[in-house]
Amino acid sequence: MIRPLLSLLLLLWALPAAAGQWREPQPYLLPQLDVTLINVGGQSTAQASVGLLGGLRMRYAGKPNVLSNTRASAVGTYGLTTGSLGGDFRVGSFVGPQGRYLLYQIGPDVWFNGYGQQGALDYWMPWSPGVDLKNQLVFTPIREISLVGEVTPGWAFVAARQGGGVGPFHELTLTALAVIRASAIRLTVGYTRQYRSFGVVNGLILSGGF
Numbered sequence: 191m192i193r194p195l196l197s198l199l200l201l202l203w204a205l206p207a208a209a210g211q212w213r214e215p216q217p218y219l220l221p222q223l224d225v226t227l228i229n230v231g232g233q234s235t236a237q238a239s240v241g242l243l244g245g246l247r248m249r250y251a252g253k254p255n256v257l258s259n260t261r262a263s264a265v266g267t268y269g270l271t272t273g274s275l276g277g278d279f280r281v282g283s284f285v286g287p288q289g290r291y292l293l294y295q296i297g298p299d300v301w302f303n304g305y306g307q308q309g310a311l312d313y314w315m316p317w318s319p320g321v322d323l324k325n326q327l328v329f330t331p332i333r334e335i336s337l338v339g340e341v342t343p344g345w346a347f348v349a350a351r352q353g354g355g356v357g358p359f360h361e362l363t364l365t366a367l368a369v370i371r372a373s374a375i376r377l378t379v380g381y382t383r384q385y386r387s388f389g390v391v392n393g394l395i396l397s398g399g400f
Contacts, residue, residue, distance in 0.1 A: 212248045212258065219244040222265060226382075228312075228393040235272055235312045241265030257293060258285045267305060272312040276305025284324060293328040299342075313388045318348035320360070338367040338380070346387070354387040361386055367395065 224239040245261025260283040267276040282299035304317030322344040330336045343359035346352050356362045367380030378397035383390065 211251050213251050215246040215248045217244070217246050222263075222397065224395060224397040226393045226395050228391055230313050230391050231389050233312070236270040237267050238270055239265050239267045241278075255288050256285060257288045257295070258283070259295065260284075269306070269310075269312050272306075272310060274306040274310045274312055276303070276315065278303040282322075282324065284326070291330055293326075293330070295324070295326050295328075297324055298322070299324045301344075313391075315386065315388060316348060316350045318346045318351040320344055320346040320348075320351070322361075322363075334371050336369040336371075338365070338369060340365040340367075351387045354385060354389065356385050359385075365395075 220243045222239065222241040222243055224237075226237045226239070228235055228237060241264050243261060243263040245259060248258045250256040250258075262281045263279070265278045267278070268274070278301060280299055280301035280303075282297060284295040284297035284299075286293065286295035288294075299322040300319075301322065302317070302319045303315070305315040306313055308314050322342050325341045327339045328336050329338075340363070342363040342365070344355075344361035344363070346360045352360045354361075362385040363382060364384075365380060365382040367378055370377045370379075375398070378395065380395045382393045382395060384393070
């Protein structure tokens with residue numbers, strides 16, 4: 191499974207680079223504010239996350255119609271009902287074809303994250319660096335609404351984080367989102383299921399941005 195995905199990734203990057211030029215990069219900077227209701231091992235809790243995401247989007251000037259997105263983010267997380275603290279820092283680069291309604295992107299996402307501590311009321315996720323292979327499909331029937339599906343396998347570099355995944359993956363995240371844009375406000379609602387070293391996390395997501 192990994193080899194075909196890596197081959198597709200290399201092909202999407204190599205063909206446009208060999209054939210021509212990219213258009214001028216479009217920078218962006220977005221604040222993030224998320225509230226997530228999660229269930230871990232049958233116990234429910236709530237988390238709030240605040241962070242900043244910024245990057246560059248580039249579109250290939252010729253054919254095929256390819257969109258590239260390179261971004262970095264820093265997010266802090268607080269357990270609203272437990273007092274646990276955590277953070278997530280990552281840098282990723284994604285590329286893929288874009289049609290009239292559909293966009294598919296794939297790429298590596300390098301991260302360093304952790305949450306809670308031993309004996310935490312919700313869960314403990316030891317700090318570790320790692321890398322994800324992000325796969326994202328976006329369907330935008332109209333400009334104001336996008337439906338997003340993500341399948342993201344990951345590998346952690348610290349042994350304590352290398353159990354609990356699926357197959358050859360140390361971690362696996364499945365996500366479905368609806369993004370609604372109204373004037374200068376962006377609202378995101380969705381569901382995520384994560385397979386982590388401490389167990390399976392099911393979460394309902396509510397996120398706001400500008």
